[in-house]
Amino acid sequence: MQEATDSLIARRDLLRIGALAGVGMATLLGGLGVRQPRAQGISSYCNSFGKAVGPHDALQALIDGNKRWATGMQTHPGEDPSQRECNAEHFQTPFAAILSCVDSRVPPALIFDWGIGDLFVARVAGNSVVPILEDSLRYGTESLGAAVLFVLGHTACGAISAAVDYYLRQLADNPYEESIPEFAPADPSSKDSGAPSPEYAFIPPILPAVKVARRIVKQQGGDPNDPTQVIPVATNQHVILTVEYLSSRPPFRRLVKDDKLLVKGGVYDIGTYWVTVLI
């Protein structure tokens, strides 16, 4: 936290004296047709640190920001005029990419207490890594340089509850469980289950986590047909499976191997305001 604070304080100084570390990124983004920063000798990093942030510092910044939020000690970085202006005039340089749910109670910039230009966020009901979002996250990390990719689940998630409810309703009438893949976000319904399609397209990508969750609940002596027991386990497992999946994908795996990225995940408790890192 101290390092993050120092970096925040030092950001304006960095903006004044300039930083050349962004030249490589600028070249890359130029190739992608992204707007270049003006060549005026000022920093080309417009996040709250005013510089590139390594993977472990980026993860710590998320943890520290959530601590500020959970304890009511927010500092609201990245809202000041200089950072707004920097981001308006140059390309974005977020330090973290986040995959989260659309739930209005879980806005990443608030619960991590970071601001304009800091977080590159992809959101969908149930925080599933559907293909378009995976490519969005790839752009945020591979091209924009976000150093941590964080999958953010949350308690009391309506999408997870809907997936558990759908799953349990099908079990009575279909040889359904065998048709659920271990994890296949691109095409989770590739095998014909004989079950009716769920009402919402965001449900199928969550079903593999429900399958694993029921197995865990049963192993622990619980009732795998009781939604109240399955839902919290499915919430955690969906995050864990998604992190494992993303970590296995070539663009992210390569960045991790080169020490340019951490792929992590956790669950936000909407009652306590804390994010617990699971994986």
Ligand SMILES: [Zn+2]
């Ligand atoms: Zn949700």
